[in-house]
Amino acid sequence: MASESVKRDWSIKDFEVGRPLGKGKFGRVYVARETKTKYIVALKVIFKEQIEKYKLQHQLKREMAIQTSLLHPHVLRLYGWFHDAERIFLILEYAHGGELYGELQRSGHFSEQKAATYIASLTHALAYCHEKHVIHRDIKPENLLLDHEGRLKIADFGWSVQSTNKRRTMCGTLDYLAPEMVENRPHDYAVDNWTLGVLCYEFLYGSPPFEADGQADTFRRIMKVDLAFPSTPHVSSEAKDLITLLLVKDSAKRLSREKILEYPWIVLNADPNLICPKYDSSQIIC
Numbered sequence: 001m002a003s004e005s006v007k008r009d010w011s012i013k014d015f016e017v018g019r020p021l022g023k024g025k026f027g028r029v030y031v032a033r034e035t036k037t038k039y040i041v042a043l044k045v046i047f048k049e050q051i052e053k054y055k056l057q058h059q060l061k062r063e064m065a066i067q068t069s070l071l072h073p074h075v076l077r078l079y080g081w082f083h084d085a086e087r088i089f090l091i092l093e094y095a096h097g098g099e100l101y102g103e104l105q106r107s108g109h110f111s112e113q114k115a116a117t118y119i120a121s122l123t124h125a126l127a128y129c130h131e132k133h134v135i136h137r138d139i140k141p142e143n144l145l146l147d148h149e150g151r152l153k154i155a156d157f158g159w160s161v162q163s164t165n166k167r168r169t170m171c172g173t174l175d176y177l178a179p180e181m182v183e184n185r186p187h188d189y190a191v192d193n194w195t196l197g198v199l200c201y202e203f204l205y206g207s208p209p210f211e212a213d214g215q216a217d218t219f220r221r222i223m224k225v226d227l228a229f230p231s232t233p234h235v236s237s238e239a240k241d242l243i244t245l246l247l248v249k250d251s252a253k254r255l256s257r258e259k260i261l262e263y264p265w266i267v268l269n270a271d272p273n274l275i276c277p278k279y280d281s282s283q284i285i286c
């Protein structure tokens, strides 16, 4: 996709569209093959009518601008886009390994090695995003994909923002919300650190730490940081300590990205073969 990805006049004729991969509220994602190069991509099809109905033009433009600008091995690439009368097409990197959420549902929970590898991958990706003043704000297992070697890829920047000023107003989805987002207070990069704590817990126990029957109960549990660790032999006290250092109500006191990557449980368990701090100059960036 190297030279083609800078092509300005893509159309649906440039692709052989295959099976649907998933569906979101505003459209579906299909696997597709670029006809000339045979390059496999994911084609996200969004209906203009839906975007107009929910007044999401600005959010979609922001998602596209942000994801196009991000170049990191653990962030799904947005190679380009095009549109016709009814639809907008996003040409996305295809993640051959599918949705991490499906793997978590099938296995029930991950090993400490797999959980630490995914948390380290996410931390590198977030460090990169935060350097570019991007807060994802909606990291959850449903937005995480895997490549053919099992490397994690963050997808769907629909709720991310380019944060030039320090604090932002609220949005986001339930179980992964930091307290400052639940209270609709301005928030910054530290919300993604909280989410790393929620995800580490969910990777190891199979469900998020503040899960409850209704939204009000989940909100209350988040605000109280009502954190409990079921007794199980497959989760070490070191893992629980890391989660506890991330799920801190005061955002300024959450473990920093640098400290996460140096944390002994991460260093001991993460697989360096599946973690890419960044693209190096020798890698061909399509």
Ligand SMILES: Cc1nn(C)cc1-c1nc2c(-c3cnn(Cc4ccccc4)c3)c(Cl)cnc2[nH]1
Binding pocket: 021, 022, 023, 024, 025, 027, 028, 029, 042, 044, 092, 093, 094, 095, 096, 097, 098, 099, 145, 155, 156
């Ligand atoms: C599923 C699946 N199974 N296998 C073997 C590969 C995949 C795969 N899926 C993707 C996908 C993919 C699919 N659905 N979704 C979820 C979604 C759908 C619509 C709007 C927003 C989010 C992402 C992508 Cl983008 C990019 N690459 C993908 N690869």
